[in-house]
Amino acid sequence: MGRRERNKIDTRRAIADAAFDLARSVGPGAFTADQIAERAGVSRRTFFNYFHSAEDALTVRMDGFLELALGVFGSMPAGEPLFESIIRAFSETTRMEGLSQHGELFRMADTNPELLRAQLHSWERAEVLIAEALRRRLGSVTGDLYLTALVGSVLSCTKAAVRDWAATTAEDAEDSGEQLEARILAALSMLRDGFSEPVASGAPSTARDTHASPGQPV
Amino acid sequence: MGRRERNKIDTRRAIADAAFDLARSVGPGAFTADQIAERAGVSRRTFFNYFHSAEDALTVRMDGFLELALGVFGSMPAGEPLFESIIRAFSETTRMEGLSQHGELFRMADTNPELLRAQLHSWERAEVLIAEALRRRLGSVTGDLYLTALVGSVLSCTKAAVRDWAATTAEDAEDSGEQLEARILAALSMLRDGFSEPVASGAPSTARDTHASPGQPV
DNA sequence: GCCCTGATTGCACGGTGTGCAATTATTCGC
DNA sequence: GCGAATAATTGCACACCGTGCAATCAGGGC
Numbered sequence: 001m002g003r004r005e006r007n008k009i010d011t012r013r014a015i016a017d018a019a020f021d022l023a024r025s026v027g028p029g030a031f032t033a034d035q036i037a038e039r040a041g042v043s044r045r046t047f048f049n050y051f052h053s054a055e056d057a058l059t060v061r062m063d064g065f066l067e068l069a070l071g072v073f074g075s076m077p078a079g080e081p082l083f084e085s086i087i088r089a090f091s092e093t094t095r096m097e098g099l100s101q102h103g104e105l106f107r108m109a110d111t112n113p114e115l116l117r118a119q120l121h122s123w124e125r126a127e128v129l130i131a132e133a134l135r136r137r138l139g140s141v142t143g144d145l146y147l148t149a150l151v152g153s154v155l156s157c158t159k160a161a162v163r164d165w166a167a168t169t170a171e172d173a174e175d176s177g178e179q180l181e182a183r184i185l186a187a188l189s190m191l192r193d194g195f196s197e198p199v200a201s202g203a204p205s206t207a208r209d210t211h212a213s214p215g216q217p218v
Numbered sequence: 219m220g221r222r223e224r225n226k227i228d229t230r231r232a233i234a235d236a237a238f239d240l241a242r243s244v245g246p247g248a249f250t251a252d253q254i255a256e257r258a259g260v261s262r263r264t265f266f267n268y269f270h271s272a273e274d275a276l277t278v279r280m281d282g283f284l285e286l287a288l289g290v291f292g293s294m295p296a297g298e299p300l301f302e303s304i305i306r307a308f309s310e311t312t313r314m315e316g317l318s319q320h321g322e323l324f325r326m327a328d329t330n331p332e333l334l335r336a337q338l339h340s341w342e343r344a345e346v347l348i349a350e351a352l353r354r355r356l357g358s359v360t361g362d363l364y365l366t367a368l369v370g371s372v373l374s375c376t377k378a379a380v381r382d383w384a385a386t387t388a389e390d391a392e393d394s395g396e397q398l399e400a401r402i403l404a405a406l407s408m409l410r411d412g413f414s415e416p417v418a419s420g421a422p423s424t425a426r427d428t429h430a431s432p433g434q435p436v
Numbered sequence: 437g438c439c440c441t442g443a444t445t446g447c448a449c450g451g452t453g454t455g456c457a458a459t460t461a462t463t464c465g466c
Numbered sequence: 467g468c469g470a471a472t473a474a475t476t477g478c479a480c481a482c483c484g485t486g487c488a489a490t491c492a493g494g495g496c
Contacts, residue, residue, distance in 0.1 A: 002493075002494075003492085003493055003494085004441095004442075004492085004493055004494080007443080007493090008443080011443090011444095032481085032482065032483090033482080033483070033484090042444075042445090043444065043445050043446075044445090044446090045444075045445055045446070045447090045485090046443085046445070048483085048484060048485075049443080049444080052483095052484070052485095053483080053484085054483095082413075113270075113339070116339065116342070117335040117336070117338065117339050118335070120335065120338040120339060120342055121331070121334065121335050121338060124338055138416060141416065141418055142416040142417075142418065143416070143417050143418045144382055145378060145379065145382045145401060145404060145405055145417070146408060146413070146416055146417045146418075148378040148381065148382065149374065149375045149378040149379070149405040149408055149409065149413075150408070150413045152374030152375065152377060152378050153370075153371040153374045153375060153409060155374070156367065156370030156371045156373070156374045157367045157370065157371060159370060160363060160366040160367040160370050161363065161367070163366065164362055164363045164366065187363055187367040190363075190364060190367055190368070191367065191371060191409075191412065191413075192412045192413075193412055194409065194410045194411055194412035195300075195364070195367075195368045195371070195409075195410075198356060198359065198361070198364055199360075199363070199364045200359060200360065200361045200364075220462080220463075221461090221463085222461085222462055222463075222472095222473070222474080225461085225462085225474080226474080229474090229475095250450090250451065250452090251451080251452070251453090252451085260475075260476090261475065261476050261477075262477090263454090263475075263476055263477070263478090264474085264475055264476070266452085266453060266454075267474080267475080270453075271452080271453085272452095
């Protein structure tokens, strides 16, 4: 990797870190692009070469998480049942990534509409990427609607899991990673079972065969 | 309804209409707040009293659609199976609303990131409202994660249906409403059945009992 | 070393979003 | 009706945003 490439990555990272530090210390939405740039040691103009708003600089981590999950998913054996692959992809990703900052960023979105929008956009971009990957895996027989509805639902469940985790789990907890993993598993299991039976808090139904029983839900 | 209230509604509407007209004629993102204000016959400052940004003025219709759907859902009989209620709520809503502009707005989001973000935010707001309504219906036994994952998935499916519809159906088609309704029904049926079997384009599986058969999906 | 390519920077400029105080329009008590 | 309370509209000011442009600086190829 050449010097040029290396520098760009470093700069990008420096800016993202500066933005995160500022968000953390003065609160999201309470600082300007100039402040980020100054802290990152670049000019204001350069900041806007990398991101087009302060909030965007705060989604780098989430983008990374979702792209990483996509990469992991891509390496799953093709024969494996789809939901197995999806669940494992997210589970393994939670183990690879440092999660402490993610929860914090998520909570920040509660008090800052612009940041929330940026994060929603990040999920949306991931949705498109994942849909493309899945199309390659499932082939062209599958309808577009099926594909996009599935991917959207999977990400919604993941989002719900992450939010629940961010809301209830201290980010410095020992088992923080496992907590998130369990929630993702629980939410995706619900999805796989068509939400046929309401599940109370903290009691994820992971049994494969909840699937055979249900009759009329709710 | 007093004069004050009436005027506010009219102003809001005038601004939203002006924004839509402009978006339609010069393209989304190609006009300023001043232009909207001028066309609506109010001051620039007043525009910002009603909306945070030009793009926000373009989500009024979508907000209306989703709030209407929520209202319809609220009037469903409490004993009815949940997915029945949800599906019927959206179906009936598509019959009440003039849909011609919705498709156009959706397509505009493809070429305008800010508008996309505003629309995603609109879905997000609806998600919160619907989750609250559902909590009242289902009671407190239900876990938070179950609830938010369910609502997120339902809206993701609806979103996928609307997008597919917007992408494939001319907004002035005779059966435009039915087209959308069918897609929403199809997507929500897939969800109810846990996406157990891939469905090709244009062949919605609406049978309730796809549910009993499946075994390992995909 | 010299040139080429690409990243960084300063500058300028139109647009954004909001606090504030003045003005104008409705409402309400009488 | 009429004046006082209340709420909406407006103009103004101001800091900040986001981007085109041209100059400058750093890295890579030869």
